[in-house]
Amino acid sequence: MNTDPIADYLTRVRNAIKANxxxxxxxxxxLKKEITKVLFDKGYIANYKFEDTNAQG
Incomplete structure (x- = not known):
């Protein structure tokens, strides 16, 4: 079974918005960082912060 990381990302954001x-x-x-920047620029999200944990998966 394959997962779609972008769909998962958008679902997490949407669910967080709905749950306030x-x-x-x-x-x-x-890619998610760039999408986040676009969502912020377009006004879909109010703020964001990237944390550099130096962890690799």
């Missing part, structure tokens, strides 16, 4: 959560933690990737 102020924070959602998502496993990082360069």
């Amino acid at each position: 959560h102020r924070i959602v933690e998502i496993p990082a990737s360069n």
Whole structure:
């Protein structure tokens, strides 16, 4: 079974918004970081922060 990391990312964001959560933690990737920046620029999210943990999966 394959998973779609972008669909998972968008679902986590959507569910957090619906549940009125102020924070959602998502496993990082360069593509997700770029999508996050676009969502912020377009006003879909109010703020974001990337944490560099130096962890590799």
